[in-house]
Amino acid sequence: MFVRVVFSAMVMMLYSALCSAHSVTFIAEDLPPYHFINKNNEPDGALVDIAKAVIKQSHLTAKFEIMPMARIFKQQQANPNAIMLSLLKTPNRVNNFTWLGEVYFADAYLISLKSHIDEVVHLNFAKEYKVATIRGYSSEAYLKRKGFTENKNLVLVSYYQQLWQMLYKNRIDFVVTNTLTLNNELERSGLDPNLITKRIHLDELPSSLNFAASKLFDSQSAQEIAQGLAFIKENGEYSAILQKWQLPLPSTANKL
Incomplete structure (x- = not known):
């Protein structure tokens, strides 16, 4: 009986670990129209839609959390499966994160x-x-x-x-x-x-906003997300999402 209980517990632990490894959490601050909590108290926005489209191209599942900026870096450090929805890629950050692809720009x-x-x-x-x-x-x-x-x-x-x-x-x-x-x-x-x-x-300043995860992020999941993002850019879904939210495309943004 004891052996059966221990075996069942080990199976459950293994199952939980496998589920966790294939589940990611996208985190971002409240910043309409990019990512915010809508009137139905649900995460919404252009980059949320882009992330959902990317996840559909993968074997991953995802949830979304909107939180104050002060909590985002702490959450990202505490959870190796967390992905920041829109981190500005700067020279001093390049080696500190796993970069999963450019999602927008911040001129x-x-x-x-x-x-x-x-x-x-x-x-x-x-x-x-x-x-x-x-x-x-x-x-x-x-x-x-x-x-x-x-x-x-x-x-x-x-x-x-x-x-x-x-x-x-x-x-x-x-x-x-x-x-x-x-x-x-x-x-x-x-x-x-x-x-x-x-x-x-000032076009010399960093402007690339990216999906970014910790250095401990699963490499297979990182590859799936990067490939999924590239795919929706190629098939037009990425552009359609930005147009839905009335946001300029990176290639056609007005550079004053």
């Missing part, structure tokens, strides 16, 4: 208030002003490479709320950031998005 711009009357057509012209970005972001290293200096014409802050409050209070002249979360950041800061404008598109 970076030099941004100012519309009331800023001086014309700035090149980043070098902005050196006469105060330009701010988030400390530790790739934009900090980029601006320093371009000749901006802290305590002179470069202002570094820790949070996006500080960044936008300083711009709207005219304590800085420009902000360098990617614009994927722009409207969300402004609305959460209680600021009017209609008061700002994109001055210069």
